[in-house]
Amino acid sequence: MTTELSQIKKRFGTFEALKTISLSIEKGEFIAILGPSGCGKTTLLRLLAGFEEPTAGHIAIDGDHVSSAKKTTPPEKRNIGMVFQSFALWPHLSVQEQVEFPLRHHPHTRKDWKKNYQGRALDVLKLVGLEQLAKRMPNELSGGQRQRVALARALAHQPAILLMDEPLSSLDAELRVDMRKEIQRLHRLTNSSIVYVTHDQEEALAMADRIVIMKDGQIEQVGTPQHIYLYPETPFVARFVGKATMVDGRWEGNRFRPDAAPTLSWDGEGVSEVFKQADTYPVRPDQWLFSREQTGMEATVVNAMYQGRERHYAVEVGGEVIHAISPATEQYKIGEKVSLKMRQAEKQTKAHTG
Template identity: 55%
Template sequence: MSIQIANVSKKFGSFQALKLLNLSIAEGEFVAILGPSGCGKTTLLRMLAGFEQPTTGEIQMNHTTVAKPGFSLPPEKRRIGMVFQAFALWPHLNVTEHVRFPIRHHKETPASIKSREQDRITEVLQMVGLSQHALRMPHELSGGQKQRVALARAIASEPSLLLMDEPLSSLDAMLRMDMRREIQSIHRQTGTAVVYVTHDQGEALAMADRIVVMKDGQIEQIGTPQDIYLRPQTEFVAKFVSKANLVRGRWHNDMFAPISSDGTVQWHGSQVADYFRATGLYPVRPDQFQLSPPHQSGIQGEVVNVQFQGKEFHYDIRSEDGQWEISSPLHFQLHDKVSLNLLNEPVQNYNNIEVFA
């Protein structure tokens, strides 16, 4: 199913939840809607599901209008599946009965699915790894198994669009990793378009074909996970997704001089977005900083906090221009003096070059 969202906005009374969104989703594409609480991502999902009408604009699915002001095609006529943050399982139905329900009762279930109901149930349970638990009741299942049931129920009727609203947020860290793999596997097997709402950057980066980053009801940036992470276009995306440190300084063409280095250190920045050039900033991810002993070429700083994370250490480094978050495999002690540079970037002195603001 392809989706076109054109000039869509949504107001609740005087509150503007969404502000003129434009977005296209290709058939079979996995799109993550990423943003903090209150940014409008769930409102957008609810309009795709048919639970809300837009205040302005239009939503089309397969080139057919399904929502516009004063009109919204009901959810049961959209051939969609939904997975919620809460498992939303019925306590009186076993696993098989949960999967059977949409096959029998969804109006848009294809006849080819209805005619081979038991085969489809068996196929779906195998897909989510629940074949051995077909007769169990919800109270007999773990959290991860319950979420697999919710996922199996959502895909049982072979929907053209799968909507997922923070489905892993109630699971512990290890289960979330397992379920990411399950969702990716199901997406590959079914070819269903997926719109996945999350505030977790790791989930979006790991699973999506494209990420839509939202803030205050607007789209900040759309791109592949690599584009969003490596080439943020705004300060919000740099901080929210890349966890970037925003270093102040001066730009001269593609060269940047950090303000705390007195212009003696230059960083290459040909891939840095125009926004940062205009505002005199350079986004540096925690893993882009290189730590070295003090008094070498670079920003001089002091270790003010250390967290051991197995393969690396997470540092807070205080410098003349602020405090930076840095990840490094090198071990320094609290209050050690260090120098900061860009990892794998040629760093030289350019004393003979005039640097402009």
């Protein structure tokens, strides 16, 4: 079954937090809702959870109509699981008791699991690698272990959809990477539908089947991670996901000539009409090619950062600062004059946009 959001709007007084959102989430799909603070992604998640009701439109989960402007099913009666940013574990319950709670009380728990809630709780803890810590209290656990408990509790009754609100933002960088892998593993094992809210582009690109990019209460673009990254449809998506620079120039059919080096000609296949109408071309930092031979756009290195396998540069072109990446083996000094060309992407079949 799918989860359907149809023509959803949400106002808080005169402020329109969501503007006509429609989205379909397939069973077993991992959807990342990506956008900056204030774009409406958490409001959307709260509507799915039942913490808010829509001003207009309706939501159906697993065939059940759970939200409209007239009637909203409360969170405890929806077939959902929820993982919060703050873990939200009960301090007086052990690890096993945290997982047993929804099994005993959730209306969508299978009858056999409700009857044998202790056995089901231990099975779920084994799934997340915490069966040996079943009797521990939350204050005896590390941050990563607490997050695993929160995941186990949310998955225990096998919800139709698992909602995750920036669940890794309070963890350190190395642990976040480990937990991404853990969530992906659990997704493969349980085949749960997941809606994952984040402002971290790397998380969304690494984990999701599809990404929903939001801005100012609206959906800017929906697609696979590859499609979103390679074929942005708006300047906002190009900048937010790909960190792209909008290069000014002139379009001649399907070829682009940058103003800074009009003798260059770039292929425009896959570039959105929005950019063509604005006479711009989005170029990501990884698409730039450096050279000391003046055969491209003249630039001056204004900053350089060594990043192990690569070097990140800020270069000035015609008064504008452009961010570019080169292999670590290529080293340029601050103040050095360089030439920039764009690496032409290999022909690729566009990924499914959803």
